[in-house]
Amino acid sequence: MGPSRARFSPPSNLSVPCCATAGKGAAWAERGCEVAVAEIDDAAALTAAFKATEGVFVLLPSSFDPAPGFPEVRAIVAALRSALETARPAKVVCLSTIGAQATKPNLLTQLTIVEQVLGELPMPVAFLRPGWFMENSAWDVAPARDNGVIPSFLQPLDKPVPMVVATADVGRVAAGLLEETWTGRRIVELEGPRRATPNEIAAAFAKSLGRRVRMEAVPRGTWETLFKSQGMKNPTPRIQMLDGFNEGWIEFEGGKANSIEARLNWRRWFRTSCSAQREERYCLVIDICEPEISRRISSIRQKPDSIFGDCPKARTGIPLAPE
Numbered sequence: 001m002g003p004s005r006a007r008f009s010p011p012s013n014l015s016v017p018c019c020a021t022a023g024k025g026a027a028w029a030e031r032g033c034e035v036a037v038a039e040i041d042d043a044a045a046l047t048a049a050f051k052a053t054e055g056v057f058v059l060l061p062s063s064f065d066p067a068p069g070f071p072e073v074r075a076i077v078a079a080l081r082s083a084l085e086t087a088r089p090a091k092v093v094c095l096s097t098i099g100a101q102a103t104k105p106n107l108l109t110q111l112t113i114v115e116q117v118l119g120e121l122p123m124p125v126a127f128l129r130p131g132w133f134m135e136n137s138a139w140d141v142a143p144a145r146d147n148g149v150i151p152s153f154l155q156p157l158d159k160p161v162p163m164v165v166a167t168a169d170v171g172r173v174a175a176g177l178l179e180e181t182w183t184g185r186r187i188v189e190l191e192g193p194r195r196a197t198p199n200e201i202a203a204a205f206a207k208s209l210g211r212r213v214r215m216e217a218v219p220r221g222t223w224e225t226l227f228k229s230q231g232m233k234n235p236t237p238r239i240q241m242l243d244g245f246n247e248g249w250i251e252f253e254g255g256k257a258n259s260i261e262a263r264l265n266w267r268r269w270f271r272t273s274c275s276a277q278r279e280e281r282y283c284l285v286i287d288i289c290e291p292e293i294s295r296r297i298s299s300i301r302q303k304p305d306s307i308f309g310d311c312p313k314a315r316t317g318i319p320l321a322p323e
Contacts, residue, residue: 018049043079043086050087055178058094058118063110065232073110077117084121093177094118095170096127098162098189099250106240108250119185126177129252130170131162131191132245137201144205144213152198152215153223153242160195161245162252189252 018036019025025035038045040061050056058080063072084092096111115127140150154161173190196204198215206213218226223242227235244250 018046041076041079043082046079046083047086050083050089053087053089055091055093056084056087056089057174057178058092058114060095060110060114064107064238065234066107066110066237068234068236070110070113073113077114081117081121084118084123088123091124091126091178091182092118092121093126093128093174095174096129098129098131098191098252099244100127100129101253102244102250104240104244104249105237106244106250107237108241108244109237124182124184124186126182126186126188128170128174128177129187129189131189131252134163134166134192137205140201140205144202145209145211148211148213150198150202150205150213150215151218153218154198155217155220155246157198157215157217159246160197163192163194163196187253189254191252 017025017028017033018038019028020037020039022035022037025033025037029035036045036049038049040046060073060076066072094114096115097108099106099108100111100115102108102112118125119127143150170190173188177188202213202215223239224235227238232238241250
């Protein structure tokens with residue numbers, strides 16, 4: 001997670017960011033980190049970067065138009081597995097996604113493949129599964145500002161979408177996990193305190209822009225032609241992913257993470273791409289502990305240092321520092 005997204009000071013014993021080029025690691029170097037340079041599919045270079053580390057955080061490059069069968073991610077994860085098996089870091093934290101356990105093929109299947117392969121590693125591995133990134137709404141700024149109409153592939157427009165507050169929250173949770181100790185394979189699911197509908201997102205834009213803004217559903221039958229006109233060669237996985245969110249089969253493994261009200265009380269900034277407003281927001285972290293699969297959460301009314309679930313191997317709450 002780049003420093004522009006996750007604003008935290010790296011621990012001294014977990015401070016070897018691995019970047020594709022030295023230039024991409026410049027911001028980390030300025031923070032006093034030793035930077036390793038390696039391509040994500042170069043097993044030898046990754047092995048050298050991972051050696052003698054206490055923890056490795058894996059964030060795969062996004063691929064929104066993968067070839068059929070996902071050969072790109074299969075090559076990457078094979079290199080990662082080889083490097084991690086050889087270097088043997090003490091632990092691995094991997095950014096995954098909501099719905100990684102889904103059995104129907106879709107764009108997020110790339111992370112399903114990652115979990116299946118890296119989940120077989122001998123060291124402790126945690127897969128961090130966030131919901132729909134709020135930053136996805138950045139694509140909606142121009143149409144909201146210029147036309148007052150936002151095309152929506154998330155439908156129906158009054159259906160709540162699993163949200164995280166921001167990618168910065170994902171970075172902070174990942175950093176917290178790197179400093180924890182656990183055994184075996186672990187899944188951590190992350191979303192905000194309440195879900196937002198496309199209509200509510202439009203209302204937020206209207207408030208920030210000071211003009212009328214509404215969502216308009218893009219007809220399902222037009223998606224393939226539209227995506228191909230935008231340059232996609234294989235739009236099927238993206239369409240399947242959108243179907244998964246709309247039909248409800250892309251969901252957290254334990255169901256709705258906010259079906260139990262749990263609030264960890266600290267202030268944070270809620271940002272839109274139109275204007276910055278200060279509000280109270282909370283971050284909910286749910287652990288699914290294997291093999292017990294425990295996700296019990298208690299209602300939190302006071303600010304804790306940490307919130308522990310029933311599972312002896314997992315924490316259900318990770319305190320996030322206020323910005």
